[in-house]
Amino acid sequence: MLLSINEIQKEVDKLVLKIGYPPHSINVFSAPTNDGTPYISFENEMYNYVSSERGYEFSRKITKSIDELLYWITSSFVSHISFQYELEHRIPGRDGRRVAFPMIISLMAKMNKEWEIKAQKEIDKTLSNAPYDDSLYLYI
Known part of the structure; x- marks a missing residue:
């Protein structure tokens, strides 16, 4: 049975408390x-995690797993706060992802230890396509 939107909100609130957010x-x-x-819609006994703007849908993820849904919801927030932290603590000549990526992994692990591996795999995939390049940040 799928959780209601209010139950999902309660689960998300518990998770963000673990990383020090209200x-x-x-x-x-x-x-x-x-x-x-x-936003979340419920179709065919599945969670749909949908992003749309002005009537145009540009992303839809579908799962039956509440764990997967919670990961999707929290990972976007964690990415945002990690890159905001990097921006506020920027190190000239250093790829900012060197600060943000470890923070993402650490925060995801604090919320759910199993998410540490998942976040690491996503970051490894990103880095395989776009490796760190400190030379791009020499003049920031």
Whole structure:
């Protein structure tokens, strides 16, 4: 049985508390906000994690797993705060992802130890396509 939107919000709130953020740091929506903010719909006994803007859908992920859904919801938030931290603590001549990526992995692990491996695999895939390149940041 799928969790309701209110139950999902409660689970998300528990997770963000684990990394030091207050409840509702992430707001879970059940309808489009028309600004690209993801929302959750329930179709065919599956969670649909959808992003759309002004009526145009540009992303849809579908799962039966509440764990997978919670990962998707929290990973976007964790990425945002990790890159914000990097921006505020930028090191000239150093690829900013060297700061943000380990922070992402650490925060995801604090919320759910199994997510550490998942986050690491996603980052490894990103780095295989776009390796660190400190030379791009010499003049920042």
